[in-house]
Amino acid sequence: MPTTRLEDLGRETTFAELHSRLHLHPREAELWDLERRPDGLPHGTLRIIDGGVDGSGDIDTGKGPYVVLVDGPLKTSGHLDLWTYEYLPGLVIVRGDLQVRTLSFGNGARVFVEGSVFVDDWLFGQYGDHNAVLSATGELRARASFLDTHAFIYADGGVRSLLYAARGGWETLEPDIENExxxxxxxxxxxxxxxxxxxxxxxxxxxxxxxxxxxxxxxxEERFPARLTSRKTK
Structure with a gap:
C-alpha cells in the first residue's frame, strides 16, 4: 500500500485563515513565529484537513516547510512519520486524538495534539536540537518511546510508556533506560x-x-513496571 503524504490531504489555505481558526489559541504563537521568520516561509505548504484523517496505511510528511491543521482526529493503522529536512520548519496541529500503530517525529517538526496520543507499539523522536517536539493536552500511551538527545514528549494527562531517553530532560520524569x-x-x-x-x-x-x-x-519490557503507570512530564 503506498504511503499517503499528509500535505496532500485536505485543501490549501492561507495564514489569514489559519489565524482565524486559531485566534487566541495557545498555538497561534507558533503561526506567528513561522510567518515572521526573516525569510518568511518560502515554498511552504499550508493545509487544512476538515473533519480529521481516518487512514489505513502509512502517512508521512515532506521535507517542509509546512503547516497542517487537522481539524479533527488523526488515525491510521500504519506508521505516521512527521519530519522535515534538517532545520526547515514544520507545524502539525491535531484537534482531536492521534491514534497510530507506530510514530516517528523529528528535525523541525513540531506536533501539538488537542487530545490524547495512542501509539499501539513504538514511538520515536530524533534531532530535537532542530526544534522537534510532540505535545498532547491529554495523555500519551505507547508500548515504548525512544527519544534522541534533546527530543521531548509532553502530555498534560501523563505518559504511559517505557521510556528510552537522555537523563535530565524533564523535571518530573526519569527515563527507564538511559540514552547516554x-x-x-x-x-x-x-x-x-x-x-x-x-x-x-x-x-x-x-x-x-x-x-x-x-x-x-x-x-x-517486564523489568520496568513503571511503564504501565501514568507519569507526569512537567
Whole structure:
C-alpha cells in the first residue's frame, strides 16, 4: 500500500485563515513565529484537513516547510512519520486524538495534539536540537518511546510508556533506560537494531518497527513496571 503524504490531504489555505481558526489559541504563537521568520516561509505548504484523517496505511510528511491543521482526529493503522529536512520548519496541529500503530517525529517538526496520543507499539523522536517536539493536552500511551538527545514528549494527562531517553530532560520524569551513548544497548535491545558502538540505531529501529520485528530482548519490557503507570512530564 503506498504511503499517503499528509500535505496532500485536505485543501490549501492561507495564514489569514489559519489565524482565524486559531485566534487566541495557545498555538497561534507558533503561526506567528513561522510567518515572521526573516525569510518568511518560502515554498511552504499550508493545509487544512476538515473533519480529521481516518487512514489505513502509512502517512508521512515532506521535507517542509509546512503547516497542517487537522481539524479533527488523526488515525491510521500504519506508521505516521512527521519530519522535515534538517532545520526547515514544520507545524502539525491535531484537534482531536492521534491514534497510530507506530510514530516517528523529528528535525523541525513540531506536533501539538488537542487530545490524547495512542501509539499501539513504538514511538520515536530524533534531532530535537532542530526544534522537534510532540505535545498532547491529554495523555500519551505507547508500548515504548525512544527519544534522541534533546527530543521531548509532553502530555498534560501523563505518559504511559517505557521510556528510552537522555537523563535530565524533564523535571518530573526519569527515563527507564538511559540514552547516554555508553554502548550498553546489548543489555536491552535486539542485536539487529544496534549500531557498531552497541547503542540503539534509530534508523534500524524504525525500520524494524515498521516491519513488525522486535526491538527489545525477551523479558526486558517486564523489568520496568513503571511503564504501565501514568507519569507526569512537567
Amino acid at each position: 551513548g555508553e554502548g550498553n544497548g546489548t543489555d536491552f535491545f535486539d542485536p539487529t537494531v544496534l549500531d557498531r558502538y552497541r547503542d540503539l540505531d534509530f534508523r534500524l529501529a524504525i525500520q524494524a518497527a515498521r516491519e513488525g520485528r522486535p526491538l527489545f530482548l525477551p523479558g526486558v
